[in-house]
Amino acid sequence: MYQWGDSRRFNSYSRFCKAHYGGRVQRLPIDAGFSCPNRTKRSEGGCSYCSNTAFTPSYLRENGNIITQLNRGKEFFKRRYPSNNGYFAYFQAFSNTFCSVNHLMTLCKKVMEVPEIQGIIISTRPDCLPDKILDLLSDLNKITNLCIEIGVESFHNDTLEHINRGHNVECSFKAFEMLRKRNILACAHLIFGLPYETPHIWMEDIKLLNKLNPDFVKFHQLQILKGTKIESEYEANHDSFHTFTIEEYVKFICDYIERLSPNIVIERFTAEVPQRFLSISHFGFTRHDALVKMIETELAFRNSYQGCKALY
Numbered sequence: 001m002y003q004w005g006d007s008r009r010f011n012s013y014s015r016f017c018k019a020h021y022g023g024r025v026q027r028l029p030i031d032a033g034f035s036c037p038n039r040t041k042r043s044e045g046g047c048s049y050c051s052n053t054a055f056t057p058s059y060l061r062e063n064g065n066i067i068t069q070l071n072r073g074k075e076f077f078k079r080r081y082p083s084n085n086g087y088f089a090y091f092q093a094f095s096n097t098f099c100s101v102n103h104l105m106t107l108c109k110k111v112m113e114v115p116e117i118q119g120i121i122i123s124t125r126p127d128c129l130p131d132k133i134l135d136l137l138s139d140l141n142k143i144t145n146l147c148i149e150i151g152v153e154s155f156h157n158d159t160l161e162h163i164n165r166g167h168n169v170e171c172s173f174k175a176f177e178m179l180r181k182r183n184i185l186a187c188a189h190l191i192f193g194l195p196y197e198t199p200h201i202w203m204e205d206i207k208l209l210n211k212l213n214p215d216f217v218k219f220h221q222l223q224i225l226k227g228t229k230i231e232s233e234y235e236a237n238h239d240s241f242h243t244f245t246i247e248e249y250v251k252f253i254c255d256y257i258e259r260l261s262p263n264i265v266i267e268r269f270t271a272e273v274p275q276r277f278l279s280i281s282h283f284g285f286t287r288h289d290a291l292v293k294m295i296e297t298e299l300a301f302r303n304s305y306q307g308c309k310a311l312y
């Protein structure tokens, strides 16, 4: 039994859900029709790797109505995971706090009325949390299970500038501080593989992640998607990208989580995008569940676990 309360070798999101909600809670992605300030307000047109189409399930693109989206999601996941212990409404597409307070509150109240919805997850940018929105989130946090997902992506300002993120590292730290002050759970989203970054740099960055101390973390390998600016950059200059085979990634992730604070719950280790959107695939097609098994096997082989070499 590890300090997070079960015998898995990392502090897993499934353990968190079991402890807090009695079992698996499936997130249901919603496309509420938001946009993103990094695409609309800046002439450069968004992050260089961005293709929201690839991350948005097709049933969402076909259905504007968020209640229809939730109900279709429930139907789908009920078949796949019949023993689900409820659902989270997951405002996933684009930046879901880039709107008026009233609009966001109306949408949240609507989804909370849907049967079996246990809570709300809102994905956004660290620079999209003005005080009015934070006050709304604080109110929401009192009436439902709320979590805010923040795209941190990198701990290096030169990388963030290079990929045209439109915010810096300090902004990410501020966002987590503001959410923590309001007792709102927050998840950090990070990408491994952005140009000019290396495994050595990511290992060093763990100190910053441990200092950020999010409640949850999601790790994604960089996926080079068709039609994105980063696809052209990759074609012109492979050498500035560190790419992983699946075996290298498993070893890297194990090294990484050995150094990660045991308090941080890990939600994901990879992103899964339908193959048709990928320009280049170094991984082949490996499902997240299969990757998690490989990581757990490697940790067992090493007889190690999350935080056994934690860096602070």
Ligand code: SF4
Binding pocket: 036, 037, 038, 039, 045, 046, 047, 049, 050, 051, 052, 094, 095, 125, 151, 165
């Ligand atoms: S912040 Fe998100 S939605 Fe906006 S451009 Fe970047 S990746 Fe795309």
